[in-house]
Each structure stands twice: as structure tokens, then as C-alpha cells.
Amino acid sequence: MNYAETETLSRKMKDAGYQQVSFNGVADYYVINSCSVTESANKKSRQAIRAAHRRNPNASIIVVGCYAQLKSKEISAIEGVALVLGVKEKFNIVERIREFEEKHAVMSCVSAISEVESFSPSFSCSERTRAFLKVQDGCNYRCSYCTIPLARGKSRNPSIASLVEQAEEIAACGVKEIVLSGINIGDFGQSTGETFIDLLRALDKVSGIERYRISSIEPNLLTTEVIDFVAHSRAFMPHFHIPLQCGCDEVLRLMRRRYNTDFFRKKIEEVHSKIPDAFIGMDVMVGSMGETDEYFRKSYNFIESLGISFVHVFTYSEREQTDALKIKPHVQESVRTARSVELHALSEKMHQDFYKKFDGQIRPVLFETKTKDGLYVGFTDNYIRVQAKIPYNARNQIIAVELQYKDGCMYGVIHNV
Ligand code: SF4
Known part of the structure; x- marks a missing residue:
């Protein structure tokens, strides 16, 4: 989502006559489209602001996005920041830059979210x-x-x-x-x-x-x-990403999610029965408020039993103004980390098991890039990452390849070229 929006901001600025340079290069303006989904996302945004300021201390830094909407004062105070644009204002970036160029003073343009x-x-x-x-x-x-x-x-x-x-x-x-x-x-x-x-x-x-x-x-x-x-x-x-967040009903209730594990299991079974080759990924948050050892174990066992393809593991972090802050018990940082490590390992195993199932099959791959080793890389319809040696320009082409699984990777072989 942020990627789509960042590209749109970039097109708007180019249309207005600005020239785009690499973020690692020296620029007059650096635009940071910030995320605030976790505390670590906030931290990464602050690091990006500081890195831009180090690169060119005379540059004006523009911060837009969720972190800008939620924490405009905090961001305005960071050295080098010139403009903070909230959700409503970010797509007027060109007009706001012109205003800034006239006033030459730090501007924070953030409307109340209820007005958006x-x-x-x-x-x-x-x-x-x-x-x-x-x-x-x-x-x-x-x-x-x-x-x-x-x-x-x-x-x-x-x-x-x-x-x-x-x-x-x-x-x-x-x-x-x-x-x-x-x-x-x-x-x-x-x-x-x-x-x-x-x-x-x-x-x-x-x-x-x-x-x-x-x-x-x-x-x-x-x-x-x-x-x-x-x-x-x-x-x-044949590809779905379905956020589960936790495989334990007690925690799902605390999270105020709108389903329980029984409902979720039936949904996965329905996808499996109608689209047997589908890639199914899901988000799981570990260490959320109220997730006791017992609840985490329940969640782990539930996830393991689903036979899905991949788990995107998030570690819970406290967010201001959320009701979760009132829930007890809090989970220690070290326990959150340990649960994340355990679930990442389970996800890796599920991912590999999913890949192995397709060894020997022929599937269409849309090739996207070429590695330094000369292999084209792309994804099958059901989201298996494939590397293949192809003796012609395969970029942006959909080609049927025979899949060969080896050492944790999937390779593609083209016949009759
Ligand atoms: S569905 Fe829940 S987790 Fe997803 S954006 Fe809405 S409130 Fe947040």
C-alpha cells in the first residue's frame, strides 16, 4: 500500500518538474513515506530521516504517512525535517512544497483523522x-x-x-x-x-x-x-494471504478479531478443497497482551495443524491509544522474541514442505529479474519463487517450466527451447 502511494507521490513530483534521484544520493528534498504499524516501523522512519539529514544537511526532509499522521510534533522536532504531511495532505505534496519555499519555516499540515x-x-x-x-x-x-x-x-x-x-x-x-x-x-x-x-x-x-x-x-x-x-x-x-493473528480463541477475543479458530479452520479447508494448489500465507502476531504460555502453545499447535504455506510473523509492540494496553498479562520482551523465533522456524518448515509438493510439476512463471549469476527469477501462479537459466530475454514473460526442488530452492527447467 505504501509502495503504491510512494510511487504516486513520485509521479506527482516528476510531473511538476522535479528530478528523481536515488535516496542514497544527494537531494534537495527527501520524501519519507512513514509506516507506524509497529514501534520498530516508527524507529525505522526516524533512522531514515537522520540518514537523509546526514547525506545532505542542507536538504529539506518531507515526512508523510501514518507516523506523520500520528506523531507530527515528534517528527517536526527532528533536525532537517521541513514538512510533515498527514493522510489528507500528503497528495498535495507539490502545493505544500511551494508554500514551504515561500515561507521557509517548518510546516506541519495534519488534519484530524475524523475529517479524512x-x-x-x-x-x-x-x-x-x-x-x-x-x-x-x-x-x-x-x-x-x-x-x-x-x-x-x-x-x-x-x-x-x-x-x-x-x-x-x-x-x-x-x-x-x-x-x-x-x-x-x-x-x-x-x-x-x-x-x-x-x-x-x-x-x-x-x-x-x-x-x-x-x-x-x-x-x-x-x-x-x-x-x-x-x-x-x-x-x-491461486494465492491468498489471510491474517490469523493468533490461533487461540481466548486471545482472538481479547484482540477483538471477528472470527474464532473453528471458523478460520473451515475457511482454510474450503480454500484447500476448491483450490488444492493454492499458496496460503497468513499473519500471526506473537507476544500480544494476554498471550500466556498456554495460549501461545495452543496457537502454535493450531497453526501447525492448518497445512498452510507461510506465516508472516510479527512481534507485538505497544501502541499508544489502543485498548490492548489495558489487557494483562504483559509478555516480556525476551519471551516475545523466543516465540517469534519458534514461529519463524515453523513457517520456514511449512514453506519448504509447500515447495517440495510441487517438485516435478510444470507451472507458469512470470519472470521478473535476472541475478548476477545469470539466472532469471520469478514466481509461479501459486507464488513459488523460481530461478531458471533461460537462453533469451525472459523478463516480463510468462513461461511454463518444470519445477525442480533442491537445497531449499526451486529451480525451473524449460523444455523445447
Ligand atoms: S482489520 Fe483490525 S488489524 Fe486490520 S487494519 Fe483494521 S483494525 Fe487494524
Whole structure:
């Protein structure tokens, strides 16, 4: 999501006559699109600000994004920061820079999140093989640990027609794959009364786009209709990312998630039965408030039993203004780290088991890059990373390869070249 927005900011500035240079180079303006999903994300944003200031102490640093929305005062005080733009103001970056150039004083433009209602279209297009298209923003849920609704505002979306136009624009750039991005994308339709499934149906018809992936969808919004559609659609890949957060009902209740483990298991079984080769990833947060040793063990065993492909492990961090802060017991940092290590190891095993299942199969790969060793790298429809030696330019081409698993990696072999 931030990637789509960063690219959009970059296009706006280039259209206004600014020249883009590498972030590691010397620039007059550095724009940092900050994240605030965890405390470590805040820290990384502060490090990026300081690094930019070191690179060119005379530069003006512009900080936008969730951290800017939530902590504008803190950010304005960091040396080198010239402009802090909240969620509502960030896409007016060019106008705000002009204002800054006239006044030449630190400016903080951050509206109250309750005032943020507009949707700013965003997509990335520069990578030439895969684009990120923002289809929804904000969230109406209130998970007890999460600050995103405070940083991003209410759930909102543009019309399906405008998203189809953006997908056509992306196709015209020669990009073959689009990742649908948002904060809670299954909640699509709050602004327009349209539905997520109708969005998928409309996008599936855009010619030139050969592949779509749904970045992440809440389990309670992954309907049977959506699963059936993905199973039979032209271009939606057999790939789901479903945030579980914890595999223990007691903790899910404390988190105020809208499902229990029984519901989640049935959802995974439904995907497995209808799309047996699907890649299923999920997010899990470890060490959240109230996660006792017993609850963590329950969660671990539940995750292990699901037979999914990958776990994206997050370590809980306290976020200001969240209800989770009132929950007891707090989990010690060292315990959080130990749980994260344990779950990462489980995820690695699941990932490898998933890869091994496809050894010897022929699957289509969209090749994206070429390594220094001369191997092309890309992903299958079901998100297996494949490296292959190909004697012609395979970049941005979908090629059927025979998969060969070796030492934790998947290689692709092309026949009849
Ligand atoms: S669904 Fe929950 S975790 Fe996700 S953005 Fe909304 S409040 Fe946060």
C-alpha cells in the first residue's frame, strides 16, 4: 500500500518538474513515506530521516504517512525535517512544497483523522512486471492492538469504473501482474455501495493484465463467492494471504478479531478443497497482551495443524491509544522474541514442505529479474519463487517450466527451447 502511494507521490513530483534521484544520493528534498504499524516501523522512519539529514544537511526532509499522521510534533522536532504531511495532505505534496519555499519555516499540515474522507488513487507502475493498485483505504474495525484506523481513517474506496481505468493504464505500461492493495480490502464498497466480488469480476476482464493477487483479506470477508471466483477466474492467481493473528480463541477475543479458530479452520479447508494448489500465507502476531504460555502453545499447535504455506510473523509492540494496553498479562520482551523465533522456524518448515509438493510439476512463471549469476527469477501462479537459466530475454514473460526442488530452492527447467 505504501509502495503504491510512494510511487504516486513520485509521479506527482516528476510531473511538476522535479528530478528523481536515488535516496542514497544527494537531494534537495527527501520524501519519507512513514509506516507506524509497529514501534520498530516508527524507529525505522526516524533512522531514515537522520540518514537523509546526514547525506545532505542542507536538504529539506518531507515526512508523510501514518507516523506523520500520528506523531507530527515528534517528527517536526527532528533536525532537517521541513514538512510533515498527514493522510489528507500528503497528495498535495507539490502545493505544500511551494508554500514551504515561500515561507521557509517548518510546516506541519495534519488534519484530524475524523475529517479524512477522500480517497486518493494510487498505483505503482515502475517495476514493469508487477504493479500495486490501491483499491481501498482505512478501516472500520477496531482490533484492540491496532492504530491503523487512527492513522488511516474510515474505510473508503473509489468506484469500480475508476479502478478498471487505472488497471488499463497499468496494462498500457506493459505490466502483466497487479497486486490489489488496501487496508481492509474485503470491506470494499463502503463509499460506493459496490461489492468486492464485483470489483474482482470487472478487473478480471481487463486485457493485458494476466495476473492478479489479492494482497491480504480478513478471514470473515473471504466469502465462498470470492473463493469460487478465484478458483475459476481468468487471471486471479491461486494465492491468498489471510491474517490469523493468533490461533487461540481466548486471545482472538481479547484482540477483538471477528472470527474464532473453528471458523478460520473451515475457511482454510474450503480454500484447500476448491483450490488444492493454492499458496496460503497468513499473519500471526506473537507476544500480544494476554498471550500466556498456554495460549501461545495452543496457537502454535493450531497453526501447525492448518497445512498452510507461510506465516508472516510479527512481534507485538505497544501502541499508544489502543485498548490492548489495558489487557494483562504483559509478555516480556525476551519471551516475545523466543516465540517469534519458534514461529519463524515453523513457517520456514511449512514453506519448504509447500515447495517440495510441487517438485516435478510444470507451472507458469512470470519472470521478473535476472541475478548476477545469470539466472532469471520469478514466481509461479501459486507464488513459488523460481530461478531458471533461460537462453533469451525472459523478463516480463510468462513461461511454463518444470519445477525442480533442491537445497531449499526451486529451480525451473524449460523444455523445447
Ligand atoms: S482489520 Fe483490525 S488489524 Fe486490520 S487494519 Fe483494521 S483494525 Fe487494524
